[in-house]
Amino acid sequence: MSSFAVSGRVAGKRALIYGGGTGIGLGCAEALAREGAMVFLSGRRANVLADAAAAVGAGVAGYAPGDATSEADVRRVTAVAAERMGGIDTLVISAGAGGRTPALETSPEEFQRIIEHNMTPLFLAVRMAADCLLAAGQGSIIAISSMYGLVGQRERVAYCGAKAGVIGMVKSMALDLAEQRIRVNAICPGFIETALAREVAAMESDPEASLRTKRMMHPIPRGGTIEEVGELAVYLASDLSAFTTGQAIAMDGGYTAR
Structure with missing residues (x-):
């Protein structure tokens, strides 16, 4: 249970959350729902999503399993979420993958797996929800990157590359969508x-x-705690952050300040 005060900062928002069954994605869903948003969860495992929906409780519009790297799955999930919520104005993309990848030992297949599972979900989520976001007249897209998208780390060439790529995508999308009042930002957590x-x-x-x-x-x-990341997601989804876009916000206890 979070100790953060409830103030309805995202009342009326409609959020589709990829990777919403566990971890940071679930934490963002709980925080958004607690602050008044309607949320729809997606992830790979239906049983995990069912448990997550029960944990979130009030505010859950539903859930649908799917592979966030599959165009067909993301298209289907987006359509179901939009129908259940009456539209979509907020996206949280917390789907991803990691692993040890030394530069001189990692197979091309493992490198590609990590790149695809971190970058493709962001592109597909935004592309498939574009019509909904534009119809809403404003929106917020929140990508979960990492402090390792901002700095390097040994034996993580694929993960660092993928998370840095997510930040690059966020900055480009922010420029593409600014005139449509759709903001795009990245949260870069530490441990x-x-x-x-x-x-x-x-x-x-x-x-x-x-x-x-x-x-x-x-x-x-x-x-860091899941609740702290969820609190930042609430801010980025709320109208209080209406002048914030294209940012990679580190939540890392000062790791990248050194």
Whole structure:
């Protein structure tokens, strides 16, 4: 349960959230719904989406499973979401993939997988929802990038490249859509303590040491929370951010300030 106050900042907004079944995507859905938005969730697994919809509760218009890298799936999900909500004016794209990819060892197939799963969902989500966004007369597109889209990291050539690519797409789309009053921004989180992050750490020989290392890499010596990312998503979806577009906003405890 979030400790943030509820003020209805996005009352009446209609948000389609990719990757909305777990982690940051689910956190954004919960925050948006709590602040008055109607939300529609998508992800790969129907059972996970059903649990997520139950967790969000009031404000969920529905959910539909789909592959965010598939044009046919994104087209179908967009149509169902628009029908359920009476339109779409907000997109959150939290679908993605990562993995260890040393520059001199990674297979082309693994490189391409990570690039595709991070960049293609943003393009397809915007392209398939374009008519809805234009019909709404204004809108907000929020892409989840990473602090590693802003700086490099060893053995992450594909992930750093993909997340930097997301930021480049955000800046270009922001210019394309500014006159239509559709804003496009990226959130660039540091280490966020999601359930998946804890599951990954659990596979290490010393899970607590692994988590401690990730927390302490930030100048603010802790991991970020899903609720904090959700709060930024609410701001970017709200009319309070009407003059903010084309930005890559780091939420990383000061990591990229060094």
